[in-house]
Amino acid sequence: MPPPVVVTAPKGDAVPLVFDSPHSGNNYPPEFETLVPLARLRRAEDAFVDELFAAAPDHGATLIAATFPRIYLDPNRGPDDFEPSEARGNFAMPLAPTKKAAAGKGIVWTRLHGLASLYDQPLTAAEVMARIETCWRPYHAAVADALNTAHAAAGRVYHVNCHSMRARGNPTDEDGEADRPDFVISDGDGVTSAPAFTNLIRDVLQGQGFSAPVNDPYKGADLIHRYSNPSARRHSIQIEINRRLYMDEAAIKKTEAFGPFQDVIGELIREIAAYAARPV
Numbered sequence: 001m002p003p004p005v006v007v008t009a010p011k012g013d014a015v016p017l018v019f020d021s022p023h024s025g026n027n028y029p030p031e032f033e034t035l036v037p038l039a040r041l042r043r044a045e046d047a048f049v050d051e052l053f054a055a056a057p058d059h060g061a062t063l064i065a066a067t068f069p070r071i072y073l074d075p076n077r078g079p080d081d082f083e084p085s086e087a088r089g090n091f092a093m094p095l096a097p098t099k100k101a102a103a104g105k106g107i108v109w110t111r112l113h114g115l116a117s118l119y120d121q122p123l124t125a126a127e128v129m130a131r132i133e134t135c136w137r138p139y140h141a142a143v144a145d146a147l148n149t150a151h152a153a154a155g156r157v158y159h160v161n162c163h164s165m166r167a168r169g170n171p172t173d174e175d176g177e178a179d180r181p182d183f184v185i186s187d188g189d190g191v192t193s194a195p196a197f198t199n200l201i202r203d204v205l206q207g208q209g210f211s212a213p214v215n216d217p218y219k220g221a222d223l224i225h226r227y228s229n230p231s232a233r234r235h236s237i238q239i240e241i242n243r244r245l246y247m248d249e250a251a252i253k254k255t256e257a258f259g260p261f262q263d264v265i266g267e268l269i270r271e272i273a274a275y276a277a278r279p280v
Contacts, residue, residue, distance in 0.1 A: 015060035016154035059273035089125035156233035181211035186220035186238040192228035
């Protein structure tokens, strides 16, 4: 198996900018056995998102990507975000399950999109904790190190947390069974970033003709909240990209639009990197 996280360093002069793709991994451990066929499991991936942002290091940014699948361990959830009734045995730490965990989509998924059960019997607490140690902790260590290094060098850091979303939600999603916009930009209702950084990303995307609402329906999850502190010049933004713009969702394959759309994302990266590099 590959390492749980891949970090690609900036090429040339570094700017205080970090992109991370926590859900694009597709290396399924051999011991990971579920009731759901692999083709359906893969619908939980943010497939190809790491490739969409592959140009980030060319613009002086760090790019971080998980190699393990989100459905095995979700690094965008806190380590305590698990419903204890979903596992057998006792946890060595207190748990604080969110509504996501109650729907089977906490740090370790137990149901596919909150609906179909993944396992023929409950996981054990030891299994959940082992996944946290082998996947969550290395991923977060990589993100924290990249952000701290950039901040130490420049006195500021900008963090873009990269995701994809299904073209239409289901009944367990925040927006229900609704068609989704091209992008959703999230800053926790202004908590995780200064407005100028949020607005830059929105304006670039809307200027290219895309719909890009802010904090609707998504507010951002663990990674942007855990590592942001705008008063200390640590700014984090979550971006969700509609999969219909570049892939066949059912087949999990790139469409002919992938290359041109990757160029669109490349232009967004260039604009963000230029902003991050500006003297302040």
